[in-house]
Each structure stands twice: as structure tokens, then as C-alpha cells.
Amino acid sequence: MYIIFRCDCGRVLYAKEGVATRKCVCGKTLKVKSRRIFKKVNTREDASLAVQDMQDEIYGNTGFMKASDL
Numbered sequence: 001m002y003i004i005f006r007c008d009c010g011r012v013l014y015a016k017e018g019v020a021t022r023k024c025v026c027g028k029t030l031k032v033k034s035r036r037i038f039k040k041v042n043t044r045e046d047a048s049l050a051v052q053d054m055q056d057e058i059y060g061n062t063g064f065m066k067a068s069d070l
């Protein structure tokens with residue numbers, strides 16, 4: 001299972017279930033267990049798609065933020 005959650009900076013991340021921490025591209029290290037879980041999916045592909053869908057909803061249909069936009 002993969003868990004979909006958001007960082008405080010607003011980015012959507014996913015982590016494999018059981019993983020304790022996940023580092024966001026903003027530099028913040030998140031404790032996965034303490035985050036509010038938006039969604040759980042079975043595969044990495046589904047997790048990746050779910051993240052992209054949520055990013056699209058949040059940022060408009062532009063896909064992922066590029067590193068150059070940070």
C-alpha cells in the first residue's frame with residue numbers, strides 16, 4: 001500500500017506504507033504517520049497518478065512543479 005498525503009508547503013507526496021519519514025522537495029522531512037492521509041492505493045503507479053491528479057487540482061492542469069519553479 002502507498003499513502004498519499006500533503007506537505008505543509010502544499011505539495012502532494014506519496015510514501016510506501018510503513019515508511020517512517022518522507023522528505024519533501026521543499027526540504028522538510030515529514031513524519032508519515034502524523035500526516036493526514038488523503039488516500040491509500042495499492043501500487044506505486046497508482047500513487048504516482050493520484051499525486052499527479054491532486055497536483056493538477058491544486059495547481060491547475062500543469063502537471064508537476066518543475067525544480068526550476070521552486
Ligand SMILES: [Zn+2]
Nearest residue numbers: 007009024026
Ligand atoms: Zn514541502
